[in-house]
Amino acid sequence: MLPLDASSWEVHDVSGQKRKALPQDVPLHTRSLDLQRNKLKRVTGISRFIFLTEINLSRNKIVEFPHEMHNLQKLEGLYLNQNNIKSIPEEIFPHLRRLKFLKLSSNRLTKLPSDINQSTSIIYLDLSKNCLQDIQPLVGLPKLKELLVEKNQLTELPSQLFQNGTCELSVCKAMGNPLRCPPEEVCAGGIMDIKSYFQQMEENPSTRSALTVKTMFLGCSMAGKSTLCRSLKNGKPVAVAVEDRTEGIEISQLYAQGVRFLFWDFAGQEEYYLTHHVFITPRALVILTVDLASYSTVDPQSFKDKIWFWINNIQLRVPDSVVLLVGTHCDQCKDQKEVMEKKDDIEEKVKTMLANRRAVLQQQKRNLEEDLNPSLFADQLDELDCLLEYNLKVLDLLPINCTKIEDVVKLRSHIMTSIQSESVFLYSGSILPKSYELVEQAIHALHSLKEIPQHGIIQVEELGDLILRYVQLSRESLHSILRFLLRYLHRIGVIVWYEEISALSDRVFIQPSFLITMFKTIVRYDLVKQLEGVSKDLLMQEGALVKQKFTWVDDLRCRGTLHNAALRILVRRGIEELIKNEDDLVVEVVGTKREEGIILTLLQHFEVCLPTVVGGTLNPQAPEFIPGDKQWKSAREAKRDPDGACLFPIYLKDDSIVCQKWGEDRQDDLSVHVYFLPEIPHGFFHRVIVKTCSLYPTHWVGREQCLLCCGNRLCLVRQNDKDEDPFIEIRSRRPEQDEGFRSLWDLILAVMSKLFVLSRQWPGLTQQVHTPCPEKGCPHYFTWRDWQELNNTDFYNLVKEEKLVCKGGHTRRTELIFPKDK
Numbered sequence: 001m002l003p004l005d006a007s008s009w010e011v012h013d014v015s016g017q018k019r020k021a022l023p024q025d026v027p028l029h030t031r032s033l034d035l036q037r038n039k040l041k042r043v044t045g046i047s048r049f050i051f052l053t054e055i056n057l058s059r060n061k062i063v064e065f066p067h068e069m070h071n072l073q074k075l076e077g078l079y080l081n082q083n084n085i086k087s088i089p090e091e092i093f094p095h096l097r098r099l100k101f102l103k104l105s106s107n108r109l110t111k112l113p114s115d116i117n118q119s120t121s122i123i124y125l126d127l128s129k130n131c132l133q134d135i136q137p138l139v140g141l142p143k144l145k146e147l148l149v150e151k152n153q154l155t156e157l158p159s160q161l162f163q164n165g166t167c168e169l170s171v172c173k174a175m176g177n178p179l180r181c182p183p184e185e186v187c188a189g190g191i192m193d194i195k196s197y198f199q200q201m202e203e204n205p206s207t208r209s210a211l212t213v214k215t216m217f218l219g220c221s222m223a224g225k226s227t228l229c230r231s232l233k234n235g236k237p238v239a240v241a242v243e244d245r246t247e248g249i250e251i252s253q254l255y256a257q258g259v260r261f262l263f264w265d266f267a268g269q270e271e272y273y274l275t276h277h278v279f280i281t282p283r284a285l286v287i288l289t290v291d292l293a294s295y296s297t298v299d300p301q302s303f304k305d306k307i308w309f310w311i312n313n314i315q316l317r318v319p320d321s322v323v324l325l326v327g328t329h330c331d332q333c334k335d336q337k338e339v340m341e342k343k344d345d346i347e348e349k350v351k352t353m354l355a356n357r358r359a360v361l362q363q364q365k366r367n368l369e370e371d372l373n374p375s376l377f378a379d380q381l382d383e384l385d386c387l388l389e390y391n392l393k394v395l396d397l398l399p400i401n402c403t404k405i406e407d408v409v410k411l412r413s414h415i416m417t418s419i420q421s422e423s424v425f426l427y428s429g430s431i432l433p434k435s436y437e438l439v440e441q442a443i444h445a446l447h448s449l450k451e452i453p454q455h456g457i458i459q460v461e462e463l464g465d466l467i468l469r470y471v472q473l474s475r476e477s478l479h480s481i482l483r484f485l486l487r488y489l490h491r492i493g494v495i496v497w498y499e500e501i502s503a504l505s506d507r508v509f510i511q512p513s514f515l516i517t518m519f520k521t522i523v524r525y526d527l528v529k530q531l532e533g534v535s536k537d538l539l540m541q542e543g544a545l546v547k548q549k550f551t552w553v554d555d556l557r558c559r560g561t562l563h564n565a566a567l568r569i570l571v572r573r574g575i576e577e578l579i580k581n582e583d584d585l586v587v588e589v590v591g592t593k594r595e596e597g598i599i600l601t602l603l604q605h606f607e608v609c610l611p612t613v614v615g616g617t618l619n620p621q622a623p624e625f626i627p628g629d630k631q632w633k634s635a636r637e638a639k640r641d642p643d644g645a646c647l648f649p650i651y652l653k654d655d656s657i658v659c660q661k662w663g664e665d666r667q668d669d670l671s672v673h674v675y676f677l678p679e680i681p682h683g684f685f686h687r688v689i690v691k692t693c694s695l696y697p698t699h700w701v702g703r704e705q706c707l708l709c710c711g712n713r714l715c716l717v718r719q720n721d722k723d724e725d726p727f728i729e730i731r732s733r734r735p736e737q738d739e740g741f742r743s744l745w746d747l748i749l750a751v752m753s754k755l756f757v758l759s760r761q762w763p764g765l766t767q768q769v770h771t772p773c774p775e776k777g778c779p780h781y782f783t784w785r786d787w788q789e790l791n792n793t794d795f796y797n798l799v800k801e802e803k804l805v806c807k808g809g810h811t812r813r814t815e816l817i818f819p820k821d822k
């Protein structure tokens with residue numbers, strides 16, 4: 001663990017020994033002392049060790065920064081991460097002149113000592129996961145190269161830190177702060193973007209902070225989201241006909257009192273909900289709409305469907321959002337008393353729900369801490385700490401009648417007050433240099449002057465060239481800010497730019513609603529009907545026959561599979577209804593038999609669908625999966641066939657195919673349970689299917705189960721949310737001939753690593769892996785260490801090291817888990 005090169009007699013290791021005080025037997029000449037993972041609350045007596053060059057006190061319970069540290073003048077490396085330190089006294093760092101490496105992450109620091117910059121040798125400084133509001137004291141550290149300040153309460157970074165000449169910073173990580181200056185999107189681009197931002201600020205300062213609020217309207221179907229959205233925009237009630245259901249997402253803008261609102265109205269039906277993750281971005285204002293007239297205080301399901309489901313999903317996906325509850329249809333309630341009763345009931349239940357979640361996480365933390373070997377769970381404990389730090393703000397419910405003008409006005413001013421209150425909505429303002437504003441204005445101007453096509457799809461490079469005609473900026477200056485600006489505009493909902501998808505990163509969608517319209521043509525509750533309605537002419541354009549249409553309809557209905565030719569027809573029809581004579585655009589979006597279009601790339605990227613070969617039998621010749629072996633041939637090649645078909649798990653109706661192939665569970669099946677905390681998010685399993693199946697040449701899928709096959713070995717993945725603690729089970733079956741036993745575990749591990757990659761898309765989620773104890777009648781599980789490491793660890797060693805003991809005291813033979821040892 002210690003990077004310094006110390007001879008063994010100078011190194012003293014007393015880590016992980018549950019010590020509450022410094023051990024007596026540490027030799028005075030010790031150079032490197034490892035005390036991590038103990039139970040120290042104070043560090044008294046450390047000043048005797050004046051030869052120490054390095055000390056590791058991480059993962060203890062220290063509450064005060066040890067004052068005696070100032071005596072350790074030879075100290076070069078100091079680890080104090082994962083403690084409970086709240087403050088650091090003055091007069092310590094000026095004595096630590098040789099200190100190069102300082103790790104103080106995961107503490108409770110609110111302030112830095114003003115003299116920290118007198119510790120002039122510091123090269124590496126980790127202050128992430130604290131509560132710091134200001135890091136100005138760091139200005140003046142001449143050798144600082146790497147600065148980590150993620151997940152604090154910083155609203156600004158000191159510009160002096162990034163001026164050439166005053167410091168040598170080459171790495172700065174500052175995500176997870178309510179930053180305004182520079183905004184977080186700048187920090188996401190790394191040190192060069194931050195430097196460029198401050199340079200622009202110097203050249204084109206702006207004191208105005210741009211207040212743009214992405215407002216997402218969520219809630220059940222018919223709750224009144226579109227009505228709210230349109231009424232707010234018009235400042236008076238706008239009636240929405242019952243048959244005028246939102247499909248996908250509708251976007252509109254409102255300028256009010258210097259604030260720009262971007263309203264994203266999400267359709268409430270389930271089919272649409274499963275694509276929302278494509279468009280939900282963090283730190284938005286969420287208006288959760290509840291129809292109060294149909295809400296029941298006595299039926300628990302009512303709260304569950306109308307509120308719990310939504311808050312839970314928001315919490316799992318964007319845990320740092322602010323949720324404003326709005327109760328509609330008040331006029332259809334009996335009287336004011338009923339409205340108030342429902343309001344109180346909802347608020348009370350929301351409070352209980354949030355408190356319960358917290359309690360579950362805390363209990364889970366205690367369970368892990370009390371385990372025989374808590375150090376195995378260090379990473380999971382950190383993750384739980386992170387979840388506990390997230391604080392979804394749910395504001396009180398505002399009851400309104402959408403048909404009354406006073407109520408619409410009341411809601412508008414309520415929203416204004418909420419976002420202007422800093423404590424509620426920290427993220428609404430970003431301070432941008434004037435040049436950024438000019439570039440954004442230019443983009444809008446170009447669009448309204450039709451220099452950017454109406455559909456808004458344009459290459460980043462072409463956009464850059466057009467902007468240069470409107471804004472007086474050098475090509476280099478524009479180049480240095482354009483990517484940030486696109487990232488920023490994407491986050492606030494003005495444009496859509498999928499920077500992370502390599503096939504699309506060179507394209508910007510200036511008009512997000514166009515993109516959504518394309519989505520709507522495929523992801524919709526009545527897709528079967530749409531497909532049935534495809535005309536002969538449209539079929540001919542694609543070179544298809546009426547007979548084929550019936551096959552498509554049948555495959556979609558029975559197997560949740562949509563042929564790409566059918567997809568092309570539906571999307572083309574959707575586009576042509578909007579835009580005429582844009583053949584190139586149609587090809588770009590829809591694709592051809594040989595080349596995948598934008599829409600298919602997006603649907604696959606966001607795991608809405610999985611390219612698939614339907615059916616297939618066991619193939620004993622299929623290559624064995626060897627983790628880490630890049631040469632392994634998976635279904636990937638078949639995957640990107642634009643003339644193939646795609647499986648849409650959202651359209652799957654049952655599990656019959658899987659049940660039929662798998663039969664009954666067997667006693668000697670190996671099984672692993674992955675528990676998700678606080679629960680498995682809605683739509684998660686669909687994406688599990690998409691991710692895992694894409695790895696295997698042969699698979700069968702059902703609504704909550706999928707069966708994978710590699711060679712002649714079978715692996716079943718299924719969701720179980722019927723028990724109190726929901727889990728995903730991975731069951732693997734011995735083949736008749738035993739020679740492939742090792743691969744069973746490989747299959748399991750491969751599926752698990754996919755599961756964990758996927759679970760990272762839900763920042764409000766954590767998971768734990770268990771293997772049920774095979775001892776007859778034993779209800780306990782073997783708990784595994786954190787599997788997140790799977791991707792970057794040699795997991796053969798990881799598994800080998802495990803000594804699995806269940807709470808009933810049974811040990812599991814490791815060779816059963818890892819037969820390579822035999």
Ligand SMILES: Nc1nc2c(ncn2[C@@H]2O[C@H](COP(=O)(O)OP(=O)(O)OP(=O)(O)O)[C@@H](O)[C@H]2O)c(=O)[nH]1
Pocket residue numbers: 219220221222223224225226227228239240241242244245246247266267268269289328329330331332400401402403
């Ligand atoms: N009387 C009354 N009717 C309302 C109120 N709010 C909404 N409505 C009506 O309820 C119906 C559904 O409203 P929408 O705004 O379309 O609901 P939505 O949540 O957007 O529904 P989806 O598009 O399916 O997601 C419409 O006919 C509205 O006019 C209200 O406060 N009072």
